[in-house]
Amino acid sequence: MADLSRMIATKQVSPVEVVRAHLDRIAALDGTLRAFITVCADAALESARAAEADLMAGRAVGPLHGVPWAPKDLYSTKGVRTTGGSKILAESVPAADATVVARLAKAGAILLGKLNMHEFAYGPEGLNAHYGDARNPWSADAHRVAGGSSSGSGVAVAAGLAPGSLGSDTGGSIRIPASLCGITGLKPTYGRASRAGVLPLAWSMDHVGPMARSARDCALMLGAIAGYDPADRTTSVLPVPDYGAALTGDVKGLRVGLLRAHFTDVATPEVKAAIAAAAKQLEAAGAVVDEVNLTQLAHVATGSAAIVGSEALAYHAAWMRTRPQDYQPDVRERLRLGAFVTGVHYVRSQQARALLAREVDEVMARRDVLLAPATPLVAPVLGERETTLGDGPSDVRAALLRCTRPFNFSGHPACATPCGFTQGGLPIGMQIVGRPFDEATVLRVVDAYQRITDWHTRRPAAA
């Protein structure tokens, strides 16, 4: 997005050409990939022509002027249906944009359409029974999942159908598809970007953030969307730094904690090797790497299930009473579990959450960032239910969530980026975790890593 923005601003390329090229790719590839739920071809071209006219007339332009993008289909878009990947909201047309959508429009970005997702964002595989399962573009032979819940965002960016997207992340829904699809995805600190106008999964765990090809692109998008919003009382009044200026490429003296137990140690051998190599590369670039373990992780899975289950069922209660048959089966069953969580368990889960947040803060007091796999495995084949990690057999869903969910629980910012490929050609993802509201350092580390590696520049042959 940063490159396109520069090329458009300097009139090397027209917004109309850029938008048309992306619409052509969508038309050619999306029948197979199923990244989009809705394509706004006519409106996008109209916006592109207007952007071109503004540019030629010398009118003021924003930092994303003429650059196309597409959000996960749970962001409200004025006049464009917002389905949440559901049958229930299939015809729901919002009267206003979500705050972050409006901010990207103000920055000049052009909406290409709305992206596929796990129904109502409740699943890490990225499956959708209503609009079709998004297909991971890195696997031509088998249908592998894209990861979710922001599956369409992962696929669209990886396959070049959109240069950037906004996903949402309640247990890993930005970082999991970023990891499985080989792109960069940032979950900012809770409160950094507004959730107003975004369909909730679990209010206290939902984070919105950018998914793009590079840390630089994510920095550009985050700079446009971040900051206080009176429509979302959980947003912070802290000023928004210049994220682009933070990308110095310099990590000399930066303290990196390599998360071992629960994270790297249980990853598959190829993931573990890639994480070890990344730690060495950061060390070679001047960072100081040590190993660290977190001890307050025992209740993350249950606590997350209790919190997300309760909050999600609270949001969906009316529909779950009147039209449960309209949910896809796995989401319906997951929502039903929320009925069996008591208020006491909800509160104890929030206590466990406070303990983990405190521990991560303590660990981060002596380190600038933490390093871990984004997912301990690469993209599973569609329908695969069991896998094997370093500590034994695991349910695929639990394995996908294992490394990301702790930082939804704690609220710390975390960015996934590709850090290698398996022998079979599937992307491997790592995540960099930062201090609260220090997305600048997180992005600085990811950008520095992307300057010394080329994993993030690789593209799937199928696309």
Add this chain to the structure above:
Amino acid sequence: MLARMEISVDLLKRAAALAGFDWSEAELEPIGPAVERLLEGLRRLDEADLGDAEPTTQYRML
């Protein structure tokens, strides 16, 4: 603390009704194993020493 008990479909139906959901036995039967796993995790959470940690409902209001 949750007592260990056999999770029957009838029990699930009554518990769901207490929560305000009139789901049938046929609808609840498939989630029995998942409920068992959830309750086992919640039992462990019951037994955990959470000290004086105040519940986090929203993170760092700044």
